[in-house]
Amino acid sequence: MQEKYSAVVIDDERLARQRLIRLLNKFDNVEVVGEAFDVSSAKRIIENLTPDIIFLDIQMPKQSGFDLLEQLSFEGRIVFVSAYDNFALKAFDVNAFDYMVKPVREDRIEKMLERLSKSEGSNISNQRFNYEDKIFISDNKFMKFVNLKEIILIQSTGNYSKIFIQNGEKHLLYRPLKDWENRLPSNKFCRIHRTCIVNIDYVEKLEKWFNYSFRVYIAGFEAPVMMSKTYSSVLRNRFS
Template identity: 40%
Template sequence: MKPKLGVLLVDDERLARGELRTLLKPHPELEVVGEAADVEEAVQRIAELDPDVLFLDVQMPGASGFELLSRVEVRAQVVFVTAYDAHALRAFEVNALDYLLKPVHPQRLRATVERLLQHVGPELPGAGTGAARPLAVDDHLFLSGERRARFVQVGELACVCSAGDYSELVTRDGQRYLLPRPLAEWEARLPERQFVRIHRGTIVNLACVDRVETEPDEGLRVHVRGIATPFPMSRRYAAQLKLRLA
């Protein structure tokens, strides 16, 4: 028998926590091990309980669920619980396990539990029903690294590099995140006025480009601020980049 996944409920509304606890009862694979009414209490409970799953309310007085993730190292899978409408959900499309809209519907929760048990990321909203929405520079991505999870504005990405079936995202402060998304998906979704592909394996943020140099072999190298090693640029993409930098 597989061990149960320990769940921590973080929501400032006692009734909302109680409702979610009730909705989770038909799912014996999960066990609610604790609750927290605000970020300060959640920090303590995470340290004490080391939960496997956080059901995390986004909007709480004092400090938001976003701020909790920036303050503590979270090993748990994160499921956002939010009253945000569908137009605000782009913040959760990347690398969050899932999100639930309040009031939580039992069938929707069942789908979330199935994802938890499979240990796979969710499909992007809209997947299978058409192209995913493009991202704006001020949209936020939920990124999970080895040490902690954090929200990062799209404009804070310095570059995105291909890593097989994965992509490595590098932020302006040098943090790196590996996500199970192909580079082609990022090229289609990142703001085209600010992000440009310079090689079949590299997309750079034009706001982070320091200079472009010609190498002795007549190749080109793109220097990105904060990244020690310059990126090679294919001649196929050179004209496009020069046009944008002009």
């Protein structure tokens, strides 16, 4: 069965919105579930509908498409749609899936959807991050983009996780550790305990401890973190 993606179109120009929606409606695997004309309405619609894809204009009155992403926790795919190509590099810095220049053609949308289907399989939100990606995090104090490679360690606290970043920041997010384990690149991040995932680029040494466990020394941390016997073979093999 073909995957059907829900989509929201965000553009301050009504005619541009309507044209893109007409094009998207030609595809059986896309359902446009909402549209917005500015950042505030887009934020409200996306949070209510949680679409798989947002088609996002960049230059809008008062706030831009990039401003929207800084206010939003969104795990779906971002497709920028702009009249200019000079924002493309910045768009991919925030992990955009695609960048389309207006006026968008039907065959261009078709190619994007084909690539999306091949890359995502059956679940749009379960693709692993790349180590060079930037991810958006939001807690009670901060909303910001973080380079994935700057995350040193993630610790679990029930359904919450605490992220430790290279610059010394700590962020508590409502996201269980299992979700991180499924999304992080497995060649760089390793679970060493039921409550902890580490970035192996920051691991300095392993020290044998009691009952076949290990203490893991991590750059920037004074105290080591414990690695249980259950997970020890994975990390030890990386350093053997």
